[in-house]
Amino acid sequence: MLDVNLEAMTKYYPDLKVRITKHLANVNDFTRVQSKFGGYTLQNKSGLFVHSSYNPQREAGSFVESFSLNNEDTILIFGLGLGYYLPILRQKFQDKKLIVIEPSLEIFNEALQVQDFTEYLKDELIVFLVDLPPYIVGTIVDSFINENKIKSLYIKQLSFHNRMFAEYIRDVKDNLSKQILSKRGNIGTEIVFSQTWLYNTIKNLKYLGTNPSVGHLKNIFSGKPVIIVSAGPSLEKNVHLLKGAYNKSLIIAVGSSINILEKNGVIPHFIVGVDGSAPEARIFEKVKSTKPIFIYSNIVHHRALDVYKGKQFWMNIACEYPFYNKFYSDVPVFRAGPSVANITLDLVYWLNPSAVILVGQDLAYTGNYRYAKGNIHGDDPEMMAELEVEDTNEFIVVKDIHGDEIYTKSDLLLMKNWFEDYVGFFNKDEGIYNCTEGGTPIKGIPNISLNYALQKYCTREYNMDDLLKKGYNISSDINLEKFNQFILDTTTDLNICKKLSKKRIDKTYKLFNAKDKKNFSRKYREIELLTEELESNNSYKELIIHTGNQYITTITTGVHNKINTIEDIQEKRNVLLEGLIKQYLYIHKSIETADAALREVD
Template identity: 30%
Template structure:
């Protein structure tokens, strides 16, 4: 039978990727111990004496249990197999990156690595497919936090120095972005849960974003709050209704200060800081497009037209629950770390016209954080920049270099990836960066803002813009029974979860310290509780607040090297107790939010009954 038969047809007849740098000839060789090996150019990919022994040594030096291992260079698979053979933890993972397709094709016919191919704990990226690598890493890095090991096959840095550097840069950037996302989720978990629950009340009468799809043909100008907005803001007065002005979050303050009232403002941030930006602004004539997790008081205090959307994928448990509760599909938007990431998705989905963005610096242009008149504007001093490693330079709009940091670069990469996906799916409309400053945005066409206005903003779109937010006549009758039934039903489930967690921790608390094993009756009891909890939690109502719980439990109690049986037993018990306690506290918090939501419905019900 042919070696690696499941993959032979997939890779054996592929043409080589475009060579990266200098092309090196592949030469099969035999090591001193008679094992097959290979040279690429003048470089051996394995030991010329004993490839297997070299691989064992490297695997022993680099392997870490429960970690995500990234191997740059497959060669003939000696090191990959030795790493794989050390797997004992279900979390062990190996991602193999082989940039040379010819080497991989030779390996297919020379050695048997079928076990690696079939394992769900091993992944392959073959050929120079850096965009695919980026997406691959994003899927896994969030689950491993800092538990990542990078291993390089000997001589790959000499053969492919630029490519290896690119791969390492992608690893660094993706890891940095993922850590930023993880920290954000952990910091805002409780706020997002409370915002979601309270915003459901206003979402009942808000227009679903789905109703806006493909309703416009006009250009859309996305206005962000970057420093370069200051020099362009006056030109917005010349646009009037010749384009739809979409305000990205906090850019509302410089816009209003300049006397510009956008056609809509988008808000997604669930933090208190975001609320303070919107507080006391006169926005009732400006439609608000909001995510269900935006700060609850922004939605509650806005009395103008409202459009609601969700940043949770439509097939998730929480999205299905939301549809059932609201009795309507509100629409999903693809976003990122910035409100501007949501704005470009909004723009692409509601119009067939050109998309333009201004104030989208993704950088500290002229050492400023925001445009003039922004509530949080900050000027960076030379001393602060020199003494702070968070700041670094990237390629600028004009081919120069500009100052930026990790959060801004994460937003920019998400922006660029979105544009790339739109192009790959056939969207060839004009996407124009008219910021005239800040960082270069790959995939967008640079154009002066005045030139964009003169080229694209030539027709009057007043009618279609004014029709966009018109609501159909709605009945004032609210089906109170529907909401009462759902809310009270969920409260009963939450109270049951609380009870189960208390029982589980009471059982764990009764186990004597120092035991080497957990009694079978205790395991059976806890297993029954776990099955009941899984059933009660499957609808994902506590999506936001429970998100960090399992993550914390895994990382607070890692397996220790050479731990005794009693130490292992105690670690598992402590970890389980912490997990039950976190679920207990999350359920208490969510039940309180449910109670407050029910009170709002009851108050409105009483008001309506008196009419």
């Protein structure tokens, strides 16, 4: 039986087959036991049975009968065991998708030896996730949701797994919650800022001719300890120690921490900015020193590049527009994250540091403040970040590094989750230390004092000014001929896009407002043809389609879900057209935004 199943896995689960065949020689945590009324069960070393030792088939039937689905399209089950419930489940819920999460590779191997799983391994509606870290499981399920492959989940677990793998199940559910929370946060941010990011990206094109890519800095600063300084309130407790670290480490200030450092007499080597909002420009407008190298994302607010007079390098983040390789070669791409500190951590690991030290990363309201004194936000009464303790409805209570209760917010927890997932998934939990003297802990990053970290990991002297000068002397290596052609082509394309988009909106409105929807299919096909022509446009594919993509997908999903609950054909059509109008208006505004920004590029 095992050979039959492994043969099917060769095509459908090749990586899992390799793990099954290579890594189970010395594993014997379970013993196969004959049940009283036929079939097998498994018994672990503690004497617990995975299935009933009397009648596992009847137990499986009762398990499936306990399901109480509403409108969920997908069933997620923790635990396969020997798979007795699979034929019963497929018979009862033939149209449902099934995700089976089996934490134990040994249990899965035992199942392959006693049951024929070939039809389930081939079934496109069934996915087996075996012996995978909770973060990976969460990421896979989230990708299914993002790709609209599943809409809602019904979750169950086998009783044995609920007892023996409780921590694993909890971690998977936590990661699913994080993914959903992150997705909601990303969609909210995208709705508010995506067109601003597009505008900034195009406005900042003019700097590509003079500013080099950050890719040139790796060899200069590789192998040195790095301190990432954030603006959390605990920065006040140890900022004075950073003065002595100037020639012993690479100091990187993220966001508004640069203003705090300057007020305390500390000059960092790098300053990093990625925020596309106007307050970001104010941060760099108030920087007095031109000594630090400014590393920025191309979505950063365009005025930040106008006002900062020091050396500037640009970096490419995974969420940005994918056209830079047209006129640049070998540009590194860094992982996106909910904060500049998250993104900077990926940048730092790319630099190949000897150690990474986090400072000012409270991720909570230490002392009822979000930022340390001296931050740029405190200068604006509307942006003051002091916590009014009596108004705590928007806040979440967590434990701080000392075990005491502290307030935080969901956006700060997104940043914390990103750090934890990053160091866990990419095995970066060695050589990184959290020297923030307050706030909430970050799982996988031990807390130590900054004084201890400096004495242990920042002992060698470097001539950092000489290293910075090497960076100052690097110039842009852009292919100007290809860059200028890109500008010309994009200008032409966007004019075409505007005309097609306007025509598409007019036709969709006309069809929606028509009292008599005769010839609906023909008229709807005309709209589809305009969409196909628009989406084949190069600038649309490079710029517009990436603007508000999650927002557009959310509208599409909402429309499809609503249509599935409606029986009247005319009402279905109206819901469809309403959703399309909402999408098309957003897309048209994005095209106009790109066109306006391009006209302002010198």
